[in-house]
Amino acid sequence: MILVSGAAGKTGRTVIRALAARGAAVRAMVRRPEQVASVQELGAQDAVAGDMRDPATWIAALAGTDAVYHICPNMAPDEVAMGELALQAARRADVTHFVYHSVLHPQTEMMRHHWNKLRVEEQIFASGLPFTILQPAAYMQNLLASWDTITAEGVYRVPYTVETRLGMVDLEDVAAAAAIVLTQPGHECATYELCGPNVLTQIEVAAILARELGRPVGAETIPLEAWAQEARSAGLGDFEVQTLTDMFRYYERYGFWGNSRVLSWLLGRPPTSLATFVASVQL
Numbered sequence: 001m002i003l004v005s006g007a008a009g010k011t012g013r014t015v016i017r018a019l020a021a022r023g024a025a026v027r028a029m030v031r032r033p034e035q036v037a038s039v040q041e042l043g044a045q046d047a048v049a050g051d052m053r054d055p056a057t058w059i060a061a062l063a064g065t066d067a068v069y070h071i072c073p074n075m076a077p078d079e080v081a082m083g084e085l086a087l088q089a090a091r092r093a094d095v096t097h098f099v100y101h102s103v104l105h106p107q108t109e110m111m112r113h114h115w116n117k118l119r120v121e122e123q124i125f126a127s128g129l130p131f132t133i134l135q136p137a138a139y140m141q142n143l144l145a146s147w148d149t150i151t152a153e154g155v156y157r158v159p160y161t162v163e164t165r166l167g168m169v170d171l172e173d174v175a176a177a178a179a180i181v182l183t184q185p186g187h188e189c190a191t192y193e194l195c196g197p198n199v200l201t202q203i204e205v206a207a208i209l210a211r212e213l214g215r216p217v218g219a220e221t222i223p224l225e226a227w228a229q230e231a232r233s234a235g236l237g238d239f240e241v242q243t244l245t246d247m248f249r250y251y252e253r254y255g256f257w258g259n260s261r262v263l264s265w266l267l268g269r270p271p272t273s274l275a276t277f278v279a280s281v282q283l
């Protein structure tokens, strides 16, 4: 039995589907009882509801499992503490494989959520558990948050300069890789960067959107202060706004991308291109 934490989120749902497609037995860990039915519909055999900040949730969730795929909630200020609880319970349950959903370049201190993941990785090494660490780039699926503006207004808005170069990865590819790592032997003590094949300026991203959607789409910068104000109005808290603001500043300064060859090797095929992803979007 494989425990997937953060199971009702964007990543968790995709990982459950990928594991179910490989015939794996999955227990989903969700926050709220009303999320249980939806993860079971995706293929989880079993589900537990509880708070990841509560050690008892982890102990109950890990009982009788062989492996865990730990997905921390997005932008959690206490990701390190939650990782520690997951590892303590995994050791206690004699789990034989701890797989952690990290992020590409966790070594970047300027991005607090990346830096927190590096500290969790450090704890994993110290735990003595057989582990695999997956480090995905930013998801192509993040584009879906602004799909209405892209398709209705023909504007692709980003809070950094449109010359910023980014490499995105299809979350479906990340989940497929996670399922391979969890169901095939030989991935213990490994850290894999998971990146898509294209490194693009945001002008090039808009051009792909335009071509695949068959309508004009232009890239445009929204000033960071205006983005932060919109984010606060939409309900994002101080930690999230500050962390994302720092991330966007980092993107503008350095760009953010990696190499797709590890993901190609794991999947046994080239990772999905941005054009193929956009062409496949059905909302």
Ligand SMILES: NC(=O)c1ccc[n+]([C@@H]2O[C@H](COP(=O)([O-])OP(=O)(O)OC[C@H]3O[C@@H](n4cnc5c(N)ncnc54)[C@H](OP(=O)(O)O)[C@@H]3O)[C@@H](O)[C@H]2O)c1
Pocket (backbone or CB within 6 Å): 006, 007, 008, 009, 010, 011, 012, 030, 031, 032, 050, 051, 052, 053, 071, 072, 073, 074, 075, 101, 102, 103, 104, 113, 136, 137, 138, 139, 142
């Ligand atoms: N987005 C990207 O491009 C990207 C790239 C690489 C790595 N990542 C990493 O991927 C991870 C998952 O991101 P995501 O976008 O899939 O997250 P998400 O959609 O926000 O899902 C997180 C899930 O965790 C649940 N949750 C929140 N707090 C909890 C708590 N205290 N106890 C138990 N469950 C809790 C949420 O429950 P509710 O449904 O009740 O809110 C939600 O179902 C993050 O660590 C992120 O840094 C993301």
